[in-house]
Amino acid sequence: MFKVLEKDGNARYGILYTKSGYIETPAFLPVASFGTVKTMPPNSLKEIGIQGIITNVYHLHQRPGEKIIKKFGGIHKFMSFNGVIFTDSGGYQVYSLSNLKKINEDGVEFKSHIDGRKIFFTPEKVIEIQIDIGSDIFMTLDECPPYPVSYEYAKESLELTIKWAKRSKLFFDEIFKGKNERPLIFGIGQGSIYIDLREKGIEILKEYDFDGYGIGGLAVGEPEEDRKKIISEILSYYPEGKPRYLMGVGYPEDIFFAVKNGIDIFDCVLPTRNARTGLVFTSYGKLRIKNAIYAEDDLPLDPECDCYVCKNFTRGYIRHLFSSGEYLALYLSTYHSLYFYSKLMKNIREAIKEKRLLEFEKKFFEKYKIE
């Protein structure tokens, strides 16, 4: 169940209730494809204030396999994280990671990038996998077309994605019919950069009455202007009372833009993946901690941050850890960047509640410099 509690323009503050507790929205989900947010023990996630994470059917099906996770009592127990857990359907990973895809009406066959084995995903199979995983929020299998793609291909692909979404929902409803407690299921819209396709997609998806709606296939290489146009034009087609999840996005500037247009949920590898390369987020913008200028810098990563890392370590020390190939560098950078995102979302929620989002955005970007 989802409740929009406050609005500030089109921006919404809400609460999304799941079988494992709730998340306040707008929310940002760190990525935990293999059942771990890379480098982060779950007690660190808790300290940071992470409400929810997103794992992945594509990855978990291959390692360790959903039957193993089920045997261990589900993903929450398996990874010892008691927050809200989404599962991405793997549609995007089939497109971006696997080889030799063969797509037909029934599903998609692909070769694993992990061990080369052939795998066949159908919409129903992907629901079954998520049931075994035991996540709180399921995503439907979609086809994620590359960018650029012709209108014709995007249209056919969208039609397939919509059919798969319908099959997913019917299959899901059949299984959970009459059950008191059930996970939530989100349908994913596609349509590349073609606004009429995006709109058509959501109009049909709405009929299936999903618990929420994912917007997929963005941040795959399309120009920023196209992405912004889609986000600003299509959200009015979405049902007001359901959460809207912009998948795979993004930078703080993307998040502000999308929140103002009515997006409730985000996920992205940016804070974690970038941190592991030494690129961290700070109140003043991105910071490349490996740069030689930080060797003798005794400031914390972000002088305005009150996280464990910023309270205890200098830029000079963290740079030293990177220079020496030390694992702790990855942990400290990831911890800080996740805290930065967590605090950003918290501040955004507070600002919406107090109807001062634009003011907060202005203040944020007075310091934070986009490169």
Added chain:
Amino acid sequence: MFKVLEKDGNARYGILYTKSGYIETPAFLPVASFGTVKTMPPNSLKEIGIQGIITNVYHLHQRPGEKIIKKFGGIHKFMSFNGVIFTDSGGYQVYSLSNLKKINEDGVEFKSHIDGRKIFFTPEKVIEIQIDIGSDIFMTLDECPPYPVSYEYAKESLELTIKWAKRSKLFFDEIFKGKNERPLIFGIGQGSIYIDLREKGIEILKEYDFDGYGIGGLAVGEPEEDRKKIISEILSYYPEGKPRYLMGVGYPEDIFFAVKNGIDIFDCVLPTRNARTGLVFTSYGKLRIKNAIYAEDDLPLDPECDCYVCKNFTRGYIRHLFSSGEYLALYLSTYHSLYFYSKLMKNIREAIKEKRLLEFEKKFFEKYKIE
């Protein structure tokens, strides 16, 4: 200052006071060559109960350089660890890691294994580096001969090490003369497997009145029997009121043996390095968590352990993390193995205090199987 508070046979329970607080002995020091116990944020070390660690002149001189550490207020502040910090002199690392060593009366020239640069260490230089690092316990520069080595070479090498120890102590005393607060300095004895050389070494070192004595050059490939013979025969030559530090050793069985003979301090990479390869220590012996038999095992790494890792994660999950190449595997395994060592040392100290060390040892090895 060191106080032996209880004895059980030759085993001693004591307290070693330093400028950064005290450690209770027998103690085990995790290795933090580059100023970090690999994968471990210092708040985890605190949780685990780590009293002290050992960093390394060889590594820190090269990265980030002792002048940088000094600029940051010393090693404790730099790495945010407020326990006791030893610095190894790097003599062993010059022998084991570097290339093209040239040893003369004055010192040792070597090529860095990190960046190939030529470095010249003298006993005095190594003291100066440790002053800049700001550690609590300094070790003197030694020459660590390989195994096997001729009696003649071992004798000459020992003579050099002793001369260097004398120069180190004189230089150290000159610098800290009249100072209220000073670090401690330990002299290192060598002599390969030749007991008369070992004894001769300690007889001379004693005259220089070090704060403690390191036993170096063991666990370098010599037969276990030779090592045991040395440990059991030479300790009676050491001054009763000074701590004895067996460097680079070792396994739980080595620790019991050495404690019973009167060793007070240990360091070793075993718990940390092995953990990163998936080999962890448990109440029942070593466990190779990558083994396929653990894929569906829902026990913790050590069913009798009450650490964070054992209370929250299964063998199956940790094996999955290793299989998936996840960093968290390294953290969780290291955390547990360090906790195992920390608890082992605590139990040894309690047993000595209650004069039941042999009983505790017997009980320990009823479960713990040595391979």
